[in-house]
Amino acid sequence: MEKPRRAVSRRGFLKTALAVSGVALAGGALSGCSSVSSYNAASAQAEEQVCTTYCNACMGCPLEAVVRDDNVVLTRAAEIPGATRDVKRMCARGASIPTMLVETKRVKYPMRRVKGTERGAGQWERISWDEAIADICDHIKRYQSEYGKGSVCSFTYGTTEPRNLYNLYRLENVAGFSHQNRTTDMALSESLMYTAGGYFYQSGTDTDLVQKSKAFVIWGHNPVVSWPNMWRYIADAVDNGCKLVDVDPNYNTIAQKSDLFVPVRPGTDGALALGMINYMEQNGLTADAYMQQKSCAPFLVKASDGKFLRKSDLDTSITADSGDDDFAVWDNATGALGYAKTASNPELRKSSFEVEGMTVSTSYSLLIDMVGEWTMARTAEVTDVPEDTIKRFIDIITSAGNCDIFQGYGLDHYTHGFNTISAVSALRIVGGMVPDPRSPYSMNTTGFTMQEQAAGHPTTTCQIGTFMFNDLLDTGKYTFPSATMEYGGQTVEIPGATVEQPLKMLINFGANILNSCANRNESIEAYKKFEYVVVTNVEWCDTCDMADVVLPAAMIQETVAPITMDGCLVAGEQCITPRFEAKADYEIAQLIGQGIGLGEYFAEDMETGMAHVMDTQVFNMVGMTYDALKQAKIMYVDCMPLPKYMTTTGRLQFYQEVPGPFEYYGQALNPAEVHLPVWQPPVEAWTVDAGGFQHSALSEKYPLQVIAGTRRFRVHSYYGQNPLLREMEINEPCVRMNPADAEARGIAEGDYVELYNDRGHAVAKALFSDGIRPGMLDIDRGWQASQYKSGCSQELTSKQIVDWSCPNYAYHDCLCEMRKWDGQE
Secondary structure: OOOOOOOOOHHHHHHHHHHHOOOOOOOOOOEOOOEOOOOOHHHHOOOEEEEEEEEOOOOOEEEEEEEEOOEEEEEEEOOOOOOOOOOOOOOHHHHOHHHHHHOOOEOOOOEEEOOOOOOOOOOEEEOOHHHHHHHHHHHHHHHHHHHOHHHEEEEEOOOOOOOOOHHHHHHHHHOOOEEEEOOOOHHHHHHHHHHHOOOOOOOOOOHHHHHOOOEEEEEOOOHHHHOHHHHHHHHHHHHOOOEEEEEOOOOOHHHHHOOEEEOOOOOOHHHHHHHHHHHHHHOOOOOHHHHHHHEOOOOEEEOOOOOEOEHHHHOOOOOOOOOOOOEEEEEOOOOEEEEOOOOOOEOOOOOOEEEOOEEEEEHHHHHHHHHOOOOHHHHHHHHOOOHHHHHHHHHHHHHOOOEEEEEOHHHHOOOOHHHHHHHHHHHHHHOOOOOOOEEEOOOOOOOOOHHHHHHOOOOOOOEEEHHHHHHHHOOOEEEOOOEEEEEOOEEEEEOOOOOEEEOOEEEEEOOOHHHHOOOHHHHHHHHOOOOEEEEEEOEOOHHHHOOOEEEEEOOHHHOOOOEEEOOEEEOOOOOOOOOOOOEOHHHHHHHHHHHOOOHHHOOOOHHHHHHHHOOOHHHHHOOOOHHHHHHHOEEEOOEEEOOOOOOOOOOEOOOOOOOOOOOOOOOOOOHHHHOOOOOOOOOOOOOOOEOOEOOOHHHHOOOEEEEEEOOOOOEOOEOOOOHHHHOOOOOOOEEEEOHHHHHOOOOOOOOEEEEEOOOOEEEEEEEEOOOOOOOEEEEEOOOOHHHOOOEOHHHOOOOOOOOOOOOOOOOOOOEEEEEEOOOOO
């Protein structure tokens, strides 16, 4: 695709884009970042309609769309009737939606790669929807007939249904497609579910807790730019006297506002957390009463198998599935064995003692033993954080009162990310910081009605992690690894290595896989092994370039899409007619389902389908229906208090009784090694000898660690081609670096530099910042490959997957070297 030209002005762009979409703009000045602020007399007299909609960029914000002549001319923060906290908000991303609706990068019509041309060559022809659906369905039926249902794979992320995906999930299940799992940001969500049973601060329903905090820690991300509407609540708390701590390798905008900046060596966050736990234990700073009541800390663990001792182990009249099978503890009040529900003073620190012939220890005593190696001196050496800073950090979180830690996705962008997040979660538990359990109201995302779920329904053929497509490079098939493992108390048989599934076709709904996947060059070669690729998206992107057929998806404002966000239920009205020939995800899935002979599952229109989205047990209990929501447009429901944490024990868990992977991909798993969080250095991006860990051999060739940082006016690649937002920041890929690293390589600020390693390269403009840690580079995240002068940041990253819990791209575990660019491709 042609490299981008110099950006046109906002006025010039709007004139062109609005003309293309059929909007008349006569006279008047353009001002603001998303709206026409003055109109001529004719447009001022046009009928105005205000619709309820939302922005799906990050947290999700309820919005109002002002519509004239079937065009969104303005978006603004919506009023939230009955809200008990201030949830009215909008940032520049939401304000730019009117431009997104008409911008020239939108996919306008069904497009097909010209027969005989190579993928990525940019040779396209426009076709009709009928032609596109017929072509897609013919391929699905042929491949499934010849190679099995699972030979067609779908990656289902959604464009107009990003929070419910109802019909997309329905399609892949009833059609029996293979499902390509996400491999991005999984360690954070899965570790938090394992340890705390909830995300806290990720769903936006916990902002009231932030405002009540006396100390708040932001660890591993920068919500000022990535979650701007969460930052407002943190800023309010700071204004009210809350102590703010920022833990990050680089000094950023959060650090500027913090009472304490903790400059941790990249990838050592887990070591820091474990060292802090050890110091708190040694100095009597742990929240013992909290752990007794809310965590697994007093549960007795059997030395024989690492499992918790239960009443059913001691009383044969109690069955494991009965409600009476309580966890055994040692009750100091009675000096005897007791049970968690009734013991008044359960012991936390008793180890290796006998109970009816079994050797047991409290789970907390096992944690104490494990963190004992993390002395303050060793923690400081590994993390490169001075001892005094670590002690001040501990003092803030243990003396301030109401405190918590907001973990970010940066922590899971390293190998061993699951354990890193588990270690920080353990610190939260030991310090008594995790809030009481609560949950947002959730909609039905299964793709099936409650009656269909109860009766049983078809399911996908297999779950495939993105990185597993490496197998396609050699075989054109996905080989299921063989294993027998204990998982959740059950023996799970995994199909043997002789079971192979050819993968012939990929349908990508809404995601930009080839912009987010690691090791882009290798990934492109893997995707070429698919004989047929379909991409559905709102705007033309890297993944569209590699498709055979591209379908234009509607934006949220062009369809109906109820959603739950930040304590609100939002109807998501259709504001305007879809631009060009775009269709909603729901309708696209319906057309494909009908075209492959599954019309019985796809007979309902979208309004009926969205009614099913709100047909849940919880909504039914409170009498909430889709019709009622449409009438109200927005309802404030806050969140649901829960009687216990949504973990396997109902309590907070730093100890995993029966650790098992969320997704099995053939990885080695020894449960005895992963009951408790441990820390290991990054596999690649470890450039020092410290704490008994030797630097990686690759660091001698490539001494610089490169990370891809978030930016204020984009969410990954989404919004990255919006011309109004591009005017608000540098309109090309940049890499931020410490001046010392630049000087050592003869680089001046503003030079174009090439970052390179054995996997690929990326050319970006050099920007200097003393806040960037020496030896690190921070390149912009989310630019399309066509927006680079050469290469792409994801060419540098690798697909190394070593986490026992789940496949998870370790984007930041990446080394490179840098030189001034010579202008050659």
